[in-house]
Amino acid sequence: MGNFDKKLERFREIFIEHDGYVKVLTGLQNTIYIAVAGLAIGILIGTLIAIIRVSPKNNGLAKMLDGLCVFYVGLFRGTPIVVQLLVAYYVMLPLIGVNLPALQVCVIVFGLNSAAYVSEIMRGGILSVDPGQMEAGRALGLNYRVTMMKIVVPQAVKNIVPTLGNEFISLIKETSVVSFVGAADLYVAFNYIGSNSYEFMVPYLVMALIYIALVAVAALIIRQLERSLRKSDRRH
C-alpha cells in the first residue's frame, strides 16, 4: 500500500486536470437516465401485461393476448440482458434499417426487459388485492377497466412498492453492461480514467463507491415513497 498515495495522485490528476470528472458526470447521468427511464417504461408496459394476464379469458382475443404476454415474459426473462442489448443493437436495428443512438437503444431494451419482471411483480400485486374490491366496484356499476384502474391497481402498487424498489436497484446495477453497445456509463468513464493513468485500482474503487451511493439514495427514495403510500393503512 506504500504507493497508494501515488495512485491517488494519478487519479486526481486525470480526474480533475484532464476532465475525467466530465466523463464521470456524463456516465452518472446516463446510468441514472437508463435506470429511471427503463423503470418507467417497465412499469407502463408491465402493468399493461399484468392486467391482460389477470383479466378473465372469456374470448379468443383475450386468450391470444394472454398467450402473447406469456411469450413476451418468457423471452425477456429467458435471455441475459447483455444478449438482448447486443441483439437489439447489432441484429434488430440493422434488420429494420433504423439508426438509433446507443443510449436510446439501452433505454428501450432495459425498459422492455424490466417490463417482463414488473409484469410478474404487478400480477402478484393485483392477485393479492381482495377480490371483494373488484366486486364492490362492479356492483356499483363501474366497468372492469375503471374498477381495475381506480381501485385494484392503486392497492396493488402500494403492496408491491418494496419489490418494485428491488427491481429499480437491480436495474441501476445492470446498466453497467451498456458499454457492450457503446453507451457511455460510469464504467466507461472510470475505464477511461484508468486507461489514461495506467492505474485501475483507485478508479474502480471510486466506481464501486458511487454505485453504493446511488443504490443508497434509491433505497431512501423508495422508503419515503412507501411511507407516503401507507396513508390508508393502520400502520402509520
Next chain:
Amino acid sequence: MIDVIDLKKTYGKLDVLKGITTSIKPGEKIAIIGPSGSGKSTFLRCLNRMEDPTSGLIIFNGQGIIDRKADIDAHRRQMGMVFQHFNLFNNKTVLENIMLAPVYLALRDLRRLKWRNRLTRLRNLFRGEKLPLHPIGTSKAQIKAEARETALRLLKRIGLEDKAHVYPSTLSGGQKQRIAIVRALAMNPKVMLFDEPTSALDPEMVGEVLDLIRQLADEGMTMVIVTHEMGFAREVATRVLFMDGGHIVEDDAPERIFTNPRHPRTQEFLSKVL
C-alpha cells in the same frame, strides 16, 4: 320489478341452483333464509350478475339482464349491493368511497354529451339548417359539489359525518357496513340486495346495521336480504323464501313460515335455529 324464471347455476358438476322461479314486486322486502350451501347467496348474486347463471332468465324493469348484450353496468347502477365483508375501497377515504361511482359516472356522461355537441357543431359547419345541440345543465364542479353534498347528508344520517375523511381501516365493522350501505344508496338504486350483511360483525354491532336496514325498509325501499337473523327476517320482511338444496322450498309470509311452516325441511331448519 325483478322476474326470475327457471334460474340454474352449476359449478362444474355441482348444481347450486336447480331452477329458481320467483318474482319481486316494487316495495317488497324479501328475506332469503336457509342452511349454508342451499344456494341463497348464489341466487342473490345472480340477480345483479355477480355470478353468471348457467341458464334461465332474469327480467329487471322489463329487460333481460342475462343476455350478453345487456348493459349490465347500467342495470347494476339501479341495484345496490351490500356484501358480507363490506368491501369498502381501502385506498379511498369514506367520503371518496361514497362519491366515487356517482361522480365518475356523471362526469363520464357529461364528457360524452360534450363530445356529441362538438361533433354536432362540426357537422353544423357544413349544413345550412343547423342541428340542435344537447343542452348541458351542469358542470364538473357542480357534479362534484352535488355528490359531496349527497355523501355528507348520507353520512350525517348514519351519524358518521366526522369520519368523512378517514380511511376504512380505522373503522369498526358496524361503521364499515353502514357506510357500505349508504355508498350503495348514493346511486339511488331501485332495489337493494343484502348478502348476509351482519354475518361478519361482532354481536354488539349487529343492531346498528339492522336498524339502518329497517329504516330503509320503512321508507319503502325494495330489498332482498340473505340473512341468518331470523328475528329480523320475521319483523322486517314482507315475504320469506326458504331455500334448500338449490330450490325454493317454501315461499310465504313471515308469520306463516315462522309459526306454521308446511314443509318438513323448513320445520327441521327452523327448529334448529330458533
